[in-house]
Amino acid sequence: MRAVVQRVTSASVTVDSQVISQISKGLMVLVGIGTDDNMSDVLTLSNKILALRVFSDPVDPEKMWKSSVKDIDGEILCVSQFTLLANTSKGNKPDFHRAMASEPSRELYSAFLDRLGQSYKAEKIQDGKFGAMMNVSLTNEGPVTFTLDSRKFEYVDPPVRNAGGSNKTATPLPR
Numbered sequence: 001m002r003a004v005v006q007r008v009t010s011a012s013v014t015v016d017s018q019v020i021s022q023i024s025k026g027l028m029v030l031v032g033i034g035t036d037d038n039m040s041d042v043l044t045l046s047n048k049i050l051a052l053r054v055f056s057d058p059v060d061p062e063k064m065w066k067s068s069v070k071d072i073d074g075e076i077l078c079v080s081q082f083t084l085l086a087n088t089s090k091g092n093k094p095d096f097h098r099a100m101a102s103e104p105s106r107e108l109y110s111a112f113l114d115r116l117g118q119s120y121k122a123e124k125i126q127d128g129k130f131g132a133m134m135n136v137s138l139t140n141e142g143p144v145t146f147t148l149d150s151r152k153f154e155y156v157d158p159p160v161r162n163a164g165g166s167n168k169t170a171t172p173l174p175r
Helices: 038-050 102-119
Strands: 001-013 018-023 026-032 075-080 126-127 135-149
Touching: 001 038, 001 075, 001 126, 018 075, 018 126, 026 038, 026 135, 038 102, 038 135, 102 126
Parallel strands: 026 075, 075 126
Antiparallel strands: 001 018, 001 026, 001 135
């Protein structure tokens, strides 16, 4: 899975002249799903997005790169975008063979949204309309933009406190 993550002061999605989703301060996330992506990629990418420290310290705004979207109680607007998997190395016409087909992609994208909601706050997660022609508007703060690829990270369960107070981490999920 690939994602383009932008720190925003606002973002919205419009379909057929109707605003269907909008957020204030938080993250705008464009998500592309590849033919070989699976739940491991969903877990890896959702955890990385939620932990990514792209905001200032709420107490001392002069200190950058200290807070995640969760730390600032921000919002997330996700938009499925198969074009992130395009290959343009041969000629000028994009080739989308690396993008997952529509129905399985819809299911994995839905699982991605569910995972974000379960790991954070469901009411803070918004999305566009899968498969629709959308107009996406945003005000990129900074500008701050990152490209993430689930294959460049390894999913590891977040630390869990055991009775003795030490942290334990589960083993990575198999590919």
